Amino acid sequence: QITLKESGPTLVRPTQTLTLTCTFSGFSLYTGGVGVGWIRQPPGKALEWLAIIYWDDDKRYSPSLKTRLTITKDTSQSQVVLTLTNVDPVDTATYYCGQRPSFAVSGTHFHNWGQGTLVTVSS
Amino acid sequence: QSVLTQPPSASGTPGQTVIISCSGSTSNIGSHSVDWYQHFPGTAPKLLIYKNDQRPSGVPDRFSGSKSGTSASLAIGRLRSEDEADYYCAAWDDNLSGVFGGGTKLTVL
Numbered sequence: 001q002i003t004l005k006e007s008g009p010t011l012v013r014p015t016q017t018l019t020l021t022c023t024f025s026g027f028s029l030y031t032g033g034v035g036v037g038w039i040r041q042p043p044g045k046a047l048e049w050l051a052i053i054y055w056d057d058d059k060r061y062s063p064s065l066k067t068r069l070t071i072t073k074d075t076s077q078s079q080v081v082l083t084l085t086n087v088d089p090v091d092t093a094t095y096y097c098g099q100r101p102s103f104a105v106s107g108t109h110f111h112n113w114g115q116g117t118l119v120t121v122s123s
Numbered sequence: 124q125s126v127l128t129q130p131p132s133a134s135g136t137p138g139q140t141v142i143i144s145c146s147g148s149t150s151n152i153g154s155h156s157v158d159w160y161q162h163f164p165g166t167a168p169k170l171l172i173y174k175n176d177q178r179p180s181g182v183p184d185r186f187s188g189s190k191s192g193t194s195a196s197l198a199i200g201r202l203r204s205e206d207e208a209d210y211y212c213a214a215w216d217d218n219l220s221g222v223f224g225g226g227t228k229l230t231v232l
Contacts, residue, residue, distance in 0.1 A: 037221070039168075046125055047160070047168065047211050049221035062220050096167060105174055108158050108213035108221040113167035 002026035004036075004097050004114035012091075012121050018084040022097030022114060029055050029075045033102030036080040037110060038071065040093040048093075052100065052107045053080055060107060087121045094118045126151060127212050127224035134230040135202045143227045145195045145212030151222055155215040157195040159188055162209040162226075171210075172197060199229070207231045 008020035022036060029036065037052035051061045051071040061069050070083045084091060095117055098110025128146040135141040145157065159172040170179050172188035175195065185200045195214075199206055212224040 039223075046226045047162070047213075047223045049213065049223055052221070060219050060221075063218055106156050106158065106215040106221070108215055108223075109156075109170070109173045110158075110168075111170055111173075111179060113169075115167050 002099060002112045004099060004112060006095055006097050006114045006117040008095075008117055008119065010118060010120060012087050012119060014088055014121060014123055015086055018087050018091065018119060018121075020082045020084075020095055020097075020117065020119070022080040022082070024078050024080070024097075024099065024114075026112075027099060027101075028078070029053075029073055029080075031055055031102050033100075033104065035100035035104075035107065036073070037098050037100060037107065038080075038082045038095060039098060039110070040095045041116075042090070042093040045093075049108060050095075051082060054100075089121045092119065092121045125225035126216065126222035127214060129210075129212060129224040129227045131225065132228045132230065134232055135199075136232045137202055137204060139202045140198060140200045141202055141229065143197045143199075143210050143212075143229070145197070145224050147193050147195075147214060147222075149193055150217040151193075151214045152190065152195055153193040154217060157188065157190050158213045159186075159195075159197045160211045160213065162211060164209070168211065202231055204231045 038050040160168040162168040175190040
C-alpha cells in the first residue's frame with residue numbers, strides 16, 4: 001500500500017521560508033522512473049503544479065516559481081522536502097505531494113497523493 | 124490564468140454522458156500525454172485517466188479519455204450523483220514543467 005503524508009507549519013509569516021516534508025511509504029525513490037511532485041491549491045482556485053524530483057535526482061520546477069522553490073530528497077528516509085522562499089499571502093494554499101510511478105510517461109502523472117496540508121501566510 | 128483551458132462548469136442528469144474539454148497548445152497537449160483528476164474539495168485529488176486514455180485499476184469504465192491535436196476530453200458516461208466533483212486535466216509542457224487546467228465543476232442535476 002502506497003501512502004504519502006505532507007507535514008510542515010500551518011502558519012508562516014510573509015517574507016519567511018516555508019519548508020514542507022513529504023514522507024512516503026510503499027515505494028522507493030531508488031526505483032528507476034519514480035518521482036515525487038508537489039502541487040498546491042489556493043482556496044477557491046485551481047490546482048497548480050509546483051515541482052518534481054526523480055529517482056536520479058533530476059528536478060523540474062514551475063517557471064513562475066523557479067527562483068523561490070527548491071526540491072530535495074532523502075531517499076533513505078523516504079522523504080522529499082520542498083522549500084519556498086519569501087512567501088506572500090498569495091502562497092496560502094493546500095499543498096499536496098504525489099507519487100509518479102515508474103511506468104509514467106509524464107511529470108503530471110501522480111498515481112497516489114497525500115491528504116494535503118493547509119498553509120496560511122499571514123502576519 | 125491556467126495554461127490549459129477548461130470550461131468552468133458542466134452539468135448533466137443521472138444516466139447521461141457528460142464531456143469535459145481541455146484545450147492546450149503544441150508545447151503541452153500537442154506534444155505530451157494528458158492526465159485527468161477528480162477532486163472532491165477537502166480531499167486528495169484522484170487520478171482518473173493517465174496517458175490520454177488509460178484508466179488506473181479501480182476507476183470505472185464510465186470514465187474515458189481521448190486526445191486529438193492540442194485538445195483532450197474526458198467523458199463520463201452513465202452519470203451518477205457521486206460524480207459531482209471538480210475535474211482537472213494536466214499535461215507536461217516543453218518548458219520542462221507540468222501544467223494543470225483551471226478545473227471544471229461538474230453538477231449532477
